[in-house]
Amino acid sequence: MNNIIDILIDEIDKGLKYSTQNYQLNKRDYPAKDIEDSNLTELEKHHSAGLMRVNHAGEVCAQALYRGQALTAQLNGVKEKMNEAASEELDHLAWCNKRLEELDQKPSVLNPLWYGMSFALGAVAGLAGDKWSLGFVEETEEQVVKHLDGHMQNVSSNDNKTKAIMKQMREDEEAHALAAQEAGAAELPAEIKEVMSTVAKIMTSTSYQI
Ligand SMILES: [Fe+2]
Ligand SMILES: [Fe+2]
Incomplete structure (x- = not known):
């Protein structure tokens, strides 16, 4: 029992840290570190910050998803791979925080809500079995890639830092996505993919603003 309480306290502590604090302890170099900040207009800055806030919220969700999954899934033989992905998501979280700071803007105030929801989803997916939880990771990552493609086309062509x-x-x-697929991810039913993309739309449209 004590053990469960310890785990819960640790998870709540991490959830609060990742969703409310300016997390900047990245392991890999900031991809924009050698790029000069261009003279962006206020409008361009505002748009870049909106997109970065969306990406940041996505990274908060990714962290929660991987942690929720790690709590309940067996992940036989692929734990290391999944931990590596989760650690790269922490780099992303730190990079998004740093870029938002450079643009003088804050992350989304709704992040604790997204964290809690994603953690619960990750844990439920983990309970459903490894192939489903990996399927959930694969689908999430694929949807994130599509979002990033859209963002890269949409961001001001002058904003080389954000683009990098x-x-x-x-x-x-x-x-x-490939790691999850190779680890034995099952393809999720179309209805679930649809629900995930609807939730993502709500998350992205609100995080762009607040
Ligand atoms: Fe990420
Ligand atoms: Fe990822």
Whole structure:
């Protein structure tokens, strides 16, 4: 019992840290570190910050999803791979935080809500069995890649810093989807994919604003 309480306290602590604090302890270099900040107009800055806030909220969800999954899934033989992906998501979280800070903007105030929801989804997917939980990861990562493609086309062509961050994240997310697939992910039913994409739409449209 004590053990469960310890785990819960630790998870709540991490959830609060990732969703409310300016997390910046990244292991890999900031992809925009050698890029000069261009003279963006206020409008361009505002748009970049909106997109980065969406990406940041996505990374908060990714962290919650991987942690929820790790709590309940067996992940026989692929734990290491999944932990590696989760650690790259922490890099992404830190990079998004840093870019938002450079643009003088804050992450979404709704992040704790997204974290809680994604953690619960990850844990439920983990209970459903490894192939389903990996299927959930694969589908999530694929949807994130599509979002990033849209963002890269949509962001001001002058904002080379934001573009460099998105490009590296896209590369990583694609590798995460592949890792889940190779680890034995099952293809989710179309209805579930549809629900996931609807939830993602709500998350992205609100996080762009607040
Ligand atoms: Fe990510
Ligand atoms: Fe990812």
